Amino acid sequence: MGIVKTENLTFEYIRRDENDNVEGINTAVDNVSVEFKEGEFIAILGHNGSGKSTFAKHINALVMPTEGSVWVDGMDTKDDDKVLDIRQTAGMVFQNPDNQIICTLVEEEVGFGPENIGVPTEEIWERVAKSLEAVGMTKFRNASPNKLSGGQKQRVAIAGIVAMKPKCIILDEPTAMLDPSGRKEVIRVLHELNEKEHVTVVLITHYMEEVIDADRVFVMDAGKVVMEGTPRQIFTEVERLKSLRLDVPQVTELAYELKKAGLSIPSGILMKEELTASLLKLV
């Protein structure tokens, strides 16, 4: 079994009126069955309201499925005794960096998770040093998080999760509130963690540029997984992505339009270099 596995996962929000009568049911996650293998870099795409955040919260046992099951490293999230183990195995980073930082010093913030799971004092210090190193924030260990930029805050939040030594990190739109350079910083750190520490990364986003280097991409719409494959496979279907209200990277779109106009270039181009190379071949 992979590190994360879901089977027929369904989650419904029940809307009630003032008298507690059921007004309607919103299905946020609809019959999702996926499996992520250890060490993979997974990206989940979807526009607002596609159910991707609710799906992410299931992996961290923050939300319980209405139907179906979620297993994290073989543990069922419905098992109350395993909740802490699950959260330790699959750490979660949220969208707003300000609302997930608890302490007033960077190093204390990174140590918060290990403190909660009862790591001995000396080991906490080792883990904090290592995690800050891994995200390149050692220089700021004694700074106040309020004084950091958005990208730096998000890196601290990631370090806080890394210090708990999870096998898997889930990031719920970690770059949505960042500027382009902050976005790049965070994504680079994630790839480094994935490659060097073999941490499974589940990145939830709606920025196409961020999923190009992922191992596998899932596209969600209205609670369902509608597309699945490598980035190249996904981005071949430009029209379909557009109908799902998702954009494709600029280069991919240009290549797609050129191909449609009659140039013989391969489909699913992701990099500028690729496009230049295939265009040069035509000359």
Next chain:
Amino acid sequence: MIRDITIGQYYQTKSVIHDLDPRVKLMGTLVFIISLFLGKNVWLYLGATAFLAMVIGLSRVPLKFIIKGLRAVVVLILFSTVFNLFLTEGEVVLTIWKLQITKEGIYTAAFMVVRLMYLIVGSSLMTFTTTPNHLTDGLEKGLGFLKIIKVPVHEIAMMMSIALRFIPILIEETDKIMKAQMARGADFDNGGLIKKAKAMVPILVPLIISAFRRANELAMAMEARCYHGSEGRTKMKPLKYKKNDYIAYIVMFAYLAGMIAIKVLRPGMI
């Protein structure tokens, strides 16, 4: 202007005071507050001034930064001065229309100003030199004995430290909302007291809503990081008394003893 509020903030630097155990600093603040309420006597206040000056000097927090924190309470200080000045009975020095200023009034007003200022400076010095996390630890350990009578000491301490961390964020947010409302034509500067108070409503409503939203997200982030109360929790920075802490205790109680001695030996105002 709203960013000037420095109460409850941490001032990052290295100093003897910063390195003290938070329990010592909590106790010191308590001792200092008690000493301020010992009585109205010039010598007592001189003693308190000397003690405060010593602590400020040792803490290496710039005086400018400390005084900035007082701006927030200027109104309060003015109020108490005016009331004490005009409403204290005694030997009349000056009469303006129906109001009389007495000699006792002048003394009481002066003492009240100093007392209020010292109270604020004294307690904000503690937060300037102690990180909220440290403060929480100090409170938790120092008041740990209350757990026997089922007081949720850890939870209270945690709430306090989170509140302190969110002060600057909420202040910034208030500033933002104020500017946003001003851009829509809201007027906060003109009009009477009631009109000004009414103008605060469009600031407070969004502020409270966003505070709840933040609280919800923060709670989820804490849960996601395995927070489950004090049970089975270890400390990154466990509290241990060092040599300096014992010295600080001695200095502190010597100060209190000295102050009590002054009170006993010189009962008058001067």
